[in-house]
């Protein structure tokens with residue numbers, strides 16, 4: 222068995238301007254890291270297919286989807302907030318980003334590969350039901366979870382998000398449901414965007430107990446993360462017994478990242494990945510798809526891609 226890699230050059234065409242941290246060079250760093258280390262040779266490369274409007278509308282308001290289409294086509298510079306720049310290609314790139322995760326899910330479910338890494342942009346986890354937020358247009362991981370639910374009939378899907386920012390959009394998509402567990406490990410909302418993701422946000426109605434937020438204090442390091450991971454994150458997944466795991470992978474909790482204040486090493490990103498892969502092996506036949514979210518320091522993106530990719534390849 223092997224690891225799938227989902228990527229397309231169209232992801233580079235989402236132009237965010239000269240000084241935006243969420244830039245095409247991030248994905249160039251990912252592919253370069255995999256090529257130069259030879260890891261790419263061990264992965265099975267797949268071209269993503271675009272998500273349809275209907276796929277995206279399982280998560281987002283149809284009027285919002287239409288609005289993204291129109292504002293991109295009109296050549297508007299940004300949508301909803303100035304930190305969400307768009308260009309004419311952004312709509313197609315965003316559909317291909319969400320669809321890329323769906324492609325990864327298909328390849329894992331068909332048994333062609335054990336797990337998959339989707340190197341996509343624009344990222345997705347801040348995107349809300351009816352608005353763009355935090356560099357994100359469509360919530361890629363949420364669209365894929367709904368796809369697994371509706372098109373593949375899975376009943377228990379776990380989303381684990383270790384990007385340094387709270388997975389607000391993902392949480393809000395599923396916080397009233399008990400079929401999709403959302404775990405977000407992030408820098409404490411008192412100190413970092415988007416200001417949500419407190420421990421007391423645990424879901425509501427049928428979803429009470431199916432949202433887990435693990436806020437981490439600034440300057441947390443590998444040891445503090447390991448403790449939180451072992452004591453909170455892994456037991457929650459084990460208790461839920463998912464049939465499939467989706468991982469929102471952020472390379473921004475590392476020390477060098479300019480957007481946050483968490484001090485992980487790139488090695489630890491690999492350790493977390495390996496622990497998640499072990500849990501996936503135990504509960505869901507190793508079925509796990511990793512989706513790139515943030516990560517803005519290019520050398521660290523290279524370092525984390527190597528440790529993350531190695532851990533995925535080493536998973537049985």
Ligand SMILES: [Zn+2]
Pocket residue numbers: 384385386471473514515516
């Ligand atoms: Zn982030």
